Amino acid sequence: MMETIGPALVAICLLIGAIFTLVAGIGLLKLNDSMTRLHAPTKVGTVGVGAMLLASMIHSFVLGHESYHELLIMAFLFVTAPISANFIAKVQLHKRNCDAPPLPPRDDTWSTYDVPEFDRHHEELEEFSEPKAN
Amino acid sequence: MSLFLLVALPFLGALLPGLMNSAGRQACAGVTFTVTLAAFIGLLTNLPAVWAGEVVTARALWLPELGLNFTLMLDGLGFFFAFLILGIGLLIIAYGRAYLSRDDNMGEFFTYLLLFQGAMVGIVMSDNILLLLVFWELTSLSSFLLIGYWKHLPEGRQGARMALTVTGMGGLAMIGGMLILGQIAGSYDLSVILQNRELIQESPLYLPALILILLGCFTKSAQFPFHFWLPHAMAAPTPVSAYLHSATMVKAGIFLMARLWPVLSGTPEWFMIVTTAGLITMVLGAVIALFKHDLKALLAFSTVSHLGLITMLLGTGTAFGVLAAMFHILNHAMFKAALFMSAGIVDHEAKTRDIRLLGGLRKLMPITFVIATLAALSMAGIPFLNGFLSKEMMLKEADYTVLYGTPWLVAGLATLGSLFSAAYCFRFISHTFLGEVRDDYPAKPHDPPSGMWLPPAILVSLVVIIGCAPFLAEPTIYKVTEAVLAGVKETPDYHFKLWHGLVPALFMSMIAVVGGFLLLMVFKPLLKTWENTPRPEAKVIFEALIEAIASLARTTTHGLHNGAFSRYGAVFSVAVIGASYYAWTTGTLSSPTRKMQTAEPVMWAGWLMLVAATGALVFFHRNRLLALVLIGIVGLMVSVGFVFFSAPDLAMTQLTVEVVTIILLLLALNFLPNRTPKESSVLLRTRDGIIAVAGGLAATAMAYHFLLRDAVATPISEFHLANSYKGGGGTNVVNVILVDFRGFDTFGEIIVLGIAALLIYALTETLLNSSVRAKLLNRKPDQPRAGDMHPTMMVVLTRVMMPVVLLVGFYIFLRGHNEPGGGFISGLVVSIAVVMQYMASGFNWTTSRLRYPYHGVIGAGVLIAGLTGIGSWFVAKPFLTSDFTYVRIPPFQEFELATAALFDLGVFLAVVGAVMLSLESFSRLAYRPGAEQSDHPMDIDPSRDDPPPLPPKAGRVSTEGA
Amino acid sequence: MLSKAYRWLLPHPFLTLLLAVVWTLLQNDISAGMIVFGLILGIIIPLLTQLWWPDRPHGLNLGKFISYALLVMWDILVANVQVAWIVLTKPNSKLKPAWVVVPLELRQPEAITILAGTITLTPGTVSADLSSEGHSLLVHALDAEDPDAVRDEIKSRYEARLLEIFK
Amino acid sequence: MELLVATAIGIMTAAGLYLVMRLRSFPVILGIALLTYAVNVFLFASGRLSVGAPPILRDGVEVYADPLPQALVLTAIVISFGMTAVVVMIALGAYLGSSDDSVNDAETDEDETEGAT
Amino acid sequence: MSEMPAFLEYTLIFTFVVVALSQIMAMIRLVIGPDTGDRILALDTMVVNAIGLIVLLGIAQGIQIYFEVSLIIAMLGFVSTVAYARFVLRGDIIE
Amino acid sequence: MTHWLIAPVILPAMLAPFIVLAARYHIGIQRVFSVAGVLMQIAIALGLAWQASDGTVTLYQLGDWAAPFGIVLVGDRLSTLMVLLTATLALFVLLYAIGSGWDNRGRHFHALYQFQLMGIMGAFLTGDLFNLFVFFEVLLIASYGLMIHAGGKARLKAGVQYVLFNLLGSTLFLFALGAIYAETGTLNMADLAERVALVDPSETVGIRLAATLLLLVFAIKAALVPLHFWLPSSYAEAPAPVAALFAIMTKVGAYAIIRVYTLVFSPEVEVTAGLHGTWLLPAALVSLAIGMIGVLGAKKLDRLVAYSVIGSMGMVMVAISIFTQVSISAALYYIVHSTLAGAALFLIADLTRAGRAHLNLTLAPPIAGAALTSAMFFVAAIAMAGLPPLSGFLGKLMLLNAAFETPAMAWVFAVVLISSLISVVGFARAGSVMYWKAKSVEPEPLQDGQEAPEAPSILSYVSVGGLIGMLALYTAFAGYTHDYMTATSKQLFAPEPYISTVVDTPGKLTRDKVTKEAKDAE
Numbered sequence A: 001m002m003e004t005i006g007p008a009l010v011a012i013c014l015l016i017g018a019i020f021t022l023v024a025g026i027g028l029l030k031l032n033d034s035m036t037r038l039h040a041p042t043k044v045g046t047v048g049v050g051a052m053l054l055a056s057m058i059h060s061f062v063l064g065h066e067s068y069h070e071l072l073i074m075a076f077l078f079v080t081a082p083i084s085a086n087f088i089a090k091v092q093l094h095k096r097n098c099d100a101p102p103l104p105p106r107d108d109t110w111s112t113y114d115v116p117e118f119d120r121h122h123e124e125l126e127e128f129s130e131p132k133a134n
Numbered sequence B: 001m002s003l004f005l006l007v008a009l010p011f012l013g014a015l016l017p018g019l020m021n022s023a024g025r026q027a028c029a030g031v032t033f034t035v036t037l038a039a040f041i042g043l044l045t046n047l048p049a050v051w052a053g054e055v056v057t058a059r060a061l062w063l064p065e066l067g068l069n070f071t072l073m074l075d076g077l078g079f080f081f082a083f084l085i086l087g088i089g090l091l092i093i094a095y096g097r098a099y100l101s102r103d104d105n106m107g108e109f110f111t112y113l114l115l116f117q118g119a120m121v122g123i124v125m126s127d128n129i130l131l132l133l134v135f136w137e138l139t140s141l142s143s144f145l146l147i148g149y150w151k152h153l154p155e156g157r158q159g160a161r162m163a164l165t166v167t168g169m170g171g172l173a174m175i176g177g178m179l180i181l182g183q184i185a186g187s188y189d190l191s192v193i194l195q196n197r198e199l200i201q202e203s204p205l206y207l208p209a210l211i212l213i214l215l216g217c218f219t220k221s222a223q224f225p226f227h228f229w230l231p232h233a234m235a236a237p238t239p240v241s242a243y244l245h246s247a248t249m250v251k252a253g254i255f256l257m258a259r260l261w262p263v264l265s266g267t268p269e270w271f272m273i274v275t276t277a278g279l280i281t282m283v284l285g286a287v288i289a290l291f292k293h294d295l296k297a298l299l300a301f302s303t304v305s306h307l308g309l310i311t312m313l314l315g316t317g318t319a320f321g322v323l324a325a326m327f328h329i330l331n332h333a334m335f336k337a338a339l340f341m342s343a344g345i346v347d348h349e350a351k352t353r354d355i356r357l358l359g360g361l362r363k364l365m366p367i368t369f370v371i372a373t374l375a376a377l378s379m380a381g382i383p384f385l386n387g388f389l390s391k392e393m394m395l396k397e398a399d400y401t402v403l404y405g406t407p408w409l410v411a412g413l414a415t416l417g418s419l420f421s422a423a424y425c426f427r428f429i430s431h432t433f434l435g436e437v438r439d440d441y442p443a444k445p446h447d448p449p450s451g452m453w454l455p456p457a458i459l460v461s462l463v464v465i466i467g468c469a470p471f472l473a474e475p476t477i478y479k480v481t482e483a484v485l486a487g488v489k490e491t492p493d494y495h496f497k498l499w500h501g502l503v504p505a506l507f508m509s510m511i512a513v514v515g516g517f518l519l520l521m522v523f524k525p526l527l528k529t530w531e532n533t534p535r536p537e538a539k540v541i542f543e544a545l546i547e548a549i550a551s552l553a554r555t556t557t558h559g560l561h562n563g564a565f566s567r568y569g570a571v572f573s574v575a576v577i578g579a580s581y582y583a584w585t586t587g588t589l590s591s592p593t594r595k596m597q598t599a600e601p602v603m604w605a606g607w608l609m610l611v612a613a614t615g616a617l618v619f620f621h622r623n624r625l626l627a628l629v630l631i632g633i634v635g636l637m638v639s640v641g642f643v644f645f646s647a648p649d650l651a652m653t654q655l656t657v658e659v660v661t662i663i664l665l666l667l668a669l670n671f672l673p674n675r676t677p678k679e680s681s682v683l684l685r686t687r688d689g690i691i692a693v694a695g696g697l698a699a700t701a702m703a704y705h706f707l708l709r710d711a712v713a714t715p716i717s718e719f720h721l722a723n724s725y726k727g728g729g730g731t732n733v734v735n736v737i738l739v740d741f742r743g744f745d746t747f748g749e750i751i752v753l754g755i756a757a758l759l760i761y762a763l764t765e766t767l768l769n770s771s772v773r774a775k776l777l778n779r780k781p782d783q784p785r786a787g788d789m790h791p792t793m794m795v796v797l798t799r800v801m802m803p804v805v806l807l808v809g810f811y812i813f814l815r816g817h818n819e820p821g822g823g824f825i826s827g828l829v830v831s832i833a834v835v836m837q838y839m840a841s842g843f844n845w846t847t848s849r850l851r852y853p854y855h856g857v858i859g860a861g862v863l864i865a866g867l868t869g870i871g872s873w874f875v876a877k878p879f880l881t882s883d884f885t886y887v888r889i890p891p892f893q894e895f896e897l898a899t900a901a902l903f904d905l906g907v908f909l910a911v912v913g914a915v916m917l918s919l920e921s922f923s924r925l926a927y928r929p930g931a932e933q934s935d936h937p938m939d940i941d942p943s944r945d946d947p948p949p950l951p952p953k954a955g956r957v958s959t960e961g962a
Numbered sequence C: 001m002l003s004k005a006y007r008w009l010l011p012h013p014f015l016t017l018l019l020a021v022v023w024t025l026l027q028n029d030i031s032a033g034m035i036v037f038g039l040i041l042g043i044i045i046p047l048l049t050q051l052w053w054p055d056r057p058h059g060l061n062l063g064k065f066i067s068y069a070l071l072v073m074w075d076i077l078v079a080n081v082q083v084a085w086i087v088l089t090k091p092n093s094k095l096k097p098a099w100v101v102v103p104l105e106l107r108q109p110e111a112i113t114i115l116a117g118t119i120t121l122t123p124g125t126v127s128a129d130l131s132s133e134g135h136s137l138l139v140h141a142l143d144a145e146d147p148d149a150v151r152d153e154i155k156s157r158y159e160a161r162l163l164e165i166f167k
Numbered sequence D: 001m002e003l004l005v006a007t008a009i010g011i012m013t014a015a016g017l018y019l020v021m022r023l024r025s026f027p028v029i030l031g032i033a034l035l036t037y038a039v040n041v042f043l044f045a046s047g048r049l050s051v052g053a054p055p056i057l058r059d060g061v062e063v064y065a066d067p068l069p070q071a072l073v074l075t076a077i078v079i080s081f082g083m084t085a086v087v088v089m090i091a092l093g094a095y096l097g098s099s100d101d102s103v104n105d106a107e108t109d110e111d112e113t114e115g116a117t
Numbered sequence E: 001m002s003e004m005p006a007f008l009e010y011t012l013i014f015t016f017v018v019v020a021l022s023q024i025m026a027m028i029r030l031v032i033g034p035d036t037g038d039r040i041l042a043l044d045t046m047v048v049n050a051i052g053l054i055v056l057l058g059i060a061q062g063i064q065i066y067f068e069v070s071l072i073i074a075m076l077g078f079v080s081t082v083a084y085a086r087f088v089l090r091g092d093i094i095e
Numbered sequence F: 001m002t003h004w005l006i007a008p009v010i011l012p013a014m015l016a017p018f019i020v021l022a023a024r025y026h027i028g029i030q031r032v033f034s035v036a037g038v039l040m041q042i043a044i045a046l047g048l049a050w051q052a053s054d055g056t057v058t059l060y061q062l063g064d065w066a067a068p069f070g071i072v073l074v075g076d077r078l079s080t081l082m083v084l085l086t087a088t089l090a091l092f093v094l095l096y097a098i099g100s101g102w103d104n105r106g107r108h109f110h111a112l113y114q115f116q117l118m119g120i121m122g123a124f125l126t127g128d129l130f131n132l133f134v135f136f137e138v139l140l141i142a143s144y145g146l147m148i149h150a151g152g153k154a155r156l157k158a159g160v161q162y163v164l165f166n167l168l169g170s171t172l173f174l175f176a177l178g179a180i181y182a183e184t185g186t187l188n189m190a191d192l193a194e195r196v197a198l199v200d201p202s203e204t205v206g207i208r209l210a211a212t213l214l215l216l217v218f219a220i221k222a223a224l225v226p227l228h229f230w231l232p233s234s235y236a237e238a239p240a241p242v243a244a245l246f247a248i249m250t251k252v253g254a255y256a257i258i259r260v261y262t263l264v265f266s267p268e269v270e271v272t273a274g275l276h277g278t279w280l281l282p283a284a285l286v287s288l289a290i291g292m293i294g295v296l297g298a299k300k301l302d303r304l305v306a307y308s309v310i311g312s313m314g315m316v317m318v319a320i321s322i323f324t325q326v327s328i329s330a331a332l333y334y335i336v337h338s339t340l341a342g343a344a345l346f347l348i349a350d351l352t353r354a355g356r357a358h359l360n361l362t363l364a365p366p367i368a369g370a371a372l373t374s375a376m377f378f379v380a381a382i383a384m385a386g387l388p389p390l391s392g393f394l395g396k397l398m399l400l401n402a403a404f405e406t407p408a409m410a411w412v413f414a415v416v417l418i419s420s421l422i423s424v425v426g427f428a429r430a431g432s433v434m435y436w437k438a439k440s441v442e443p444e445p446l447q448d449g450q451e452a453p454e455a456p457s458i459l460s461y462v463s464v465g466g467l468i469g470m471l472a473l474y475t476a477f478a479g480y481t482h483d484y485m486t487a488t489s490k491q492l493f494a495p496e497p498y499i500s501t502v503v504d505t506p507g508k509l510t511r512d513k514v515t516k517e518a519k520d521a522e
């Protein structure tokens, strides 16, 4: 059973992985807005590699030496991806590479723009510390 | 007295004046005199043997294999010179005691003097030409110290350096000459060399040896064109001048020419070179001396002239010449020492040596007048004084000598020299002592205390005695001459007497004296002409030459080592590429032994990525952050390549190291500029590009070459593969090599890491204790900063991830011996886990909660690794001998216990400690006082603004379960 | 007393469990020995690092958390296809990216983080930033005709559930 | 395959050398890092190239990649890591002391030798 | 390559090519930027793709020992992304 | 099994972390341990040298693995001699560092010092090329730490260049090792010597590249022109005791060249014939010239000394490149001499600093303790310039004597003698300005609160005096030492016992096999 279905499953997972990985690449290259670009790889890419990891896991069962390792890597990727995305988004916000976001309803500003007093004086551009959209 | 003691006495004695310095000036001079006297008496004890024609010897081995031994000999020649050196030395010491002023450091002076004396005695007693060289150079060095004794006077320093430079040059040339001479003769022992006249003179190396040795002699004895240093040595205190010029230093060259006379002389080369140099020196020295106004300068050039005379006599190559030379050496030593001392007395008393300010001293200092006049007349060649005798012999020899096929040349020039010689002697007497007493002397002169006039008086009485009774000196000079000739030539049949009949020499002598007198008559117009004649000033030329050389050296040195690392790098690359190219092209090449493996598409893709990233890195290297990202990609692709080519351990190490490196570089970049300015010109970049491409091609060629060929024999790794499990207890062969087969490498490696961390820590401390600290504290960020230092999401994730990563690190550590992993990677992984915590909640918050003594961790790591190695000593095995066993404790599966794991633990600890200490140090640099140190792990935590769900300390006390 | 010892030994029981699971997965071997060893490590490591996680999350409901996790996984699968479709087919000009501001009811950092992570992993949204006091979440939507609808869905589909998990 | 590896080594070497000859410490350090990559790959390649044969002993497997160069490269990587950390620190120290991150050290001692007189 | 059905082998090669392509696209984004954020994003993508490549290698060679490498890449990729971003945001990455 | 051979490496390797762990904040304790360690080193080194003096080759198999599979340490006359030299130098330099207070001007001096010794000792003792690399790195990284000890703008700037250049060197070393392993499949030097014989004469490119790269690596260490650029500023800017210790570091390069080129790529080996012969001698002569020109051209006293080190290495390399038994023994004699003399000069330059704001060769008020310092300078300069009666002169004679065997004799004579003269002039000018001319300057009156410059401590003088005393002894007993060098050179030129000791001694697994076979035979 495993001998016949297994490779097929592996192949399917690989194909899914391949497609998603490709989409991640295309998205990264094609999309022209920096915040929009963020969407493609952080999700699609993760799923793409996830599918390949699944393929690898199934493949190990096919070969007869079971492996669960891949789950760990998958979990790892999935847990860290949002944090990476969050940091990159913060970078884009900080560098003003996107439309200015609306102000938060309850607090003064977004945390990226909430620059502590002692950090506001840098060498060249003082006004940079304040969000220019506001 | 043993010759060893004789030579050693002055050197050993040289220690005393310095030590006695505090005991007073009298003690200082006394001890010096005593030492010299002892040596002098010691010398005399050898007189009977030497007189009997024996050669007294003493040998001790020093460097037998090289042929440099402490072999001394004392024959007639040596005795003669040693007698002069020590005898006149005694007088000089007595004179010097009276001469030196209270401000002069007497201990220092007499130390140098004794050193010099010892060196001179050594020269004349050496039976080994290499040993002679040693003493030879020692005279240069000690005379350097003597001449420069008055350090505050620029003339002293310049004169000393000039003397050292010129005589040093000669000495070095002589090293070459002596080595060649010894090589020809097959021995460096004089006694052997002197037996090999034919061998030496027929050797093709004779001429180079001769020239090099003569360079030494001429420079030392101030022969033209090296005569110029001697007058400048006058800057020394007068006792030194008297000593150097009469009996010692300058006679060394003469001595050596005499010493080697049997083997070197008699060839046309010798004759031409030596005689010519001597003649020119004699005349030139005499002419210049006439026009010198400084008494000592006048005497100095007279010395030059007389040395030329002696040289000329040795150059003729006849036995009579030698005889005359030896006699003149004796005579010259006496009158010249006396003259210098007299000049010194005048200087000491009248406070000037300028002959133009003097005159009429006859009445004020009659004793000095008598002494100086007798000595000067002897030098002028006036009968009944010893100078007359030897000068006449010289003229006789000159008369017989034919140079350049011109019979009258030597005779004419010799007469001319004598004429000028007589003239300056007369000038010396008349312009100093005769005439009216003046009233404008810088000081009122009178005769000095007996301590100063007695020594010259003794000498002058000898001058007169020999002058009147020449037969007294005859046996001695004959003994000496015999010793010089060494059987090569017959000793001449000639007797020292005042009257030889109306021989040509007598007429020449008369011409000289009368001519000298006439010359003095017309001195004033002559001086005017002399002063208006443009002539090369040797000192100026020499100094310009030295300055030019020094300036060239400066330019070369600083032009070459201009501090430009970029150029050093280029030179390095070119040198390596060039040498490799040479090695390649001179080797042989046959066809490959391995087949090229096909490259799959994925390989191509990887290659493309790597090349693209590398290219982009070069292209964008000025944008530092981008460059950092790109180098990360290069590293990533290299790691993937390692995985592809079956090296998982390598890939993991590469990756972890790279991330830590990037973190370090980012930490550094925080302080450094973010962009590199464009500075190098297109030309420079082209040059660098060409070098780089050449280097790349070389590396490619070499790698390609080896990749397609097998090693000449089975690689030793076969053994490692075969014995990894059996002998090392692990299946990951790479790890077994690291912790067992080549554990010593790994031991060194962790020490490197440990040192790196200590260094970084130490430098941080140093920087923070320096002015840099203020600079750092006042630093303004060079880019706008965002808010939210410790983002909430990151902190929360880290709380979960950090323990997981630690677990992974532990896992990798345990696995290392059998699967990819090990202490090193594990250490880096654990470090990265801690770094995550640092990045999330900040350095201060993190360390304030858990401060690891990273120093201790490093130390412990190295100690554990080392002690594991030492542990094997207790079972009588070498360092790092491993052992392992398999253990089973339920419910766990059987597992392995290996000493290698303990070693790996050391590695782990050292790595963690090193990485963390380094990061910590960087963070300490970045500390800014303005930044408020949060008490919270994250900046934004809405749970804080609500009423806390549990009492503050509930974390520990609450009884509620989760 | 016992619970005191329990709290001392297990400052973060879920972490202990997580570590044991990770250890088993790492070893690729589900045997008694491995699980025991994993638990031992799961106890030791949190003890070593607990000072860095001083206050433990309270009131976590494990059962609801698991169902939430399954929901998110399903959403991820579906969403990814949607995003892939958008990326591949929609020209850049037709995309309507938008900022979405999500006011937060959640207070615990752990909960907020899970919400933000969920948002990022699910269709067409990325959590970009938190407001300066942590009361709103800034979300970027890839293609949103109606940002308010996106906000409402986030609040109802995920935040509501998380509020239940983290009581 | 061999050619690809050889050229990769060459290209990294060339790029490394070029950067090493730059004027500021940061690119020079990057250049050294590239050279380190190049030499590590070269040293690794001295065991020749084998695909799919990691030197981890398994029953029934006879062919393994040469483990020794791997161990050597591992040591080399670690050492060069230490070295890089150190050079970064020293370069940083030099920069902080003089506000100049040039690797070239133009001699600044103003006092010229007046010559020994 | 270990023994496997032909279709799987082709799929594998296809996947390799696709991942490599994606990698190259990310690389292009990395080089063209335009801003640091995009570059960090591209790098993050490349790291994830590298894991994919290594997983594929494991499948192709039938060897499981590349797991640790993948795991480490996953961990490190995350850490370096955060480090880069923190650098842009704050200058000092572990303040 | 005796473990003495590894003791020179292990002792500092254990002592250093101990100092870091236990005595990090107590300079006094650090000093005691550091000095005690060095004294023990000397004792051990004497024992090892005594053991090797009858020609015995001692082998130490690390991990009990037989060569070439494991790493071995080999003690022969040469390596033990170098160990003894290092230990002796280390003592005097350490005393100076303590006496002058240099060790307390930054952190971790003593730990780094011990690590430095460990690296040097390991480099001298190891019989394995890669292990040699590792020890090179240990000694280098420790040297980086010591070089920038106490910090300062100029020192750090020079430190950057020093480190960067050596990183290039380390990279090159790895290229060389890769080539060696790729060509021969081994790393052990003795084994390499045997395998070089297997190289196919029709395929010599590989081994020639390997040999050349290796030589270049060692040439960098030996500061051979044009690979010497790292030396002048780093030695000049390094703290004086460090620069003094560094006097042995260039010798590591010379040692390695002698070792590898007598043992492995000896002149008789066909496949590498003519490799070093072509350009090593010219390069050495140029080094000698450049170094001595630098002595004359230097603007500062410390640089002058650094250039003299380059020059002295030129001398050593000239002797090596002639490559006869006689010339190698001259090289060995000169190595010991120039190490001691160079170290003494660096320390004297530091003594000169007392009371002087700078070491520029320009006029400045007299220094504190001038008489003794200038006397020491005079003696050390004589030694370095190769004037009689000190060992420099003897070394020069030996070298020139050896030069009769080379066709380039005239060149050797000319360059050696002329460069000697240049250095004499250089030293004389420098000494005259520093110590004599200063007497013509009135010291500036002290300002309020300004303390008169303190004369260097007695311990400083004692340690410099010790070095000079060593030079004097070395000169006086030149016969014995030269005999020792000749015997050492002979041993190097007949490497068969070395090779057989290393390669034929059984190790862990093979030994079991041997005993088992012996049992079977019974």
Ligand code: NA
Pocket (backbone or CB within 6 Å): B669, B670, B671, B672, B673, B674, B782
């Ligand atoms: Na910056």
Ligand code: NA
Pocket (backbone or CB within 6 Å): B649, B732, B734, B735, B816, B817, B819, B820, B821, B822, B823
């Ligand atoms: Na390992």
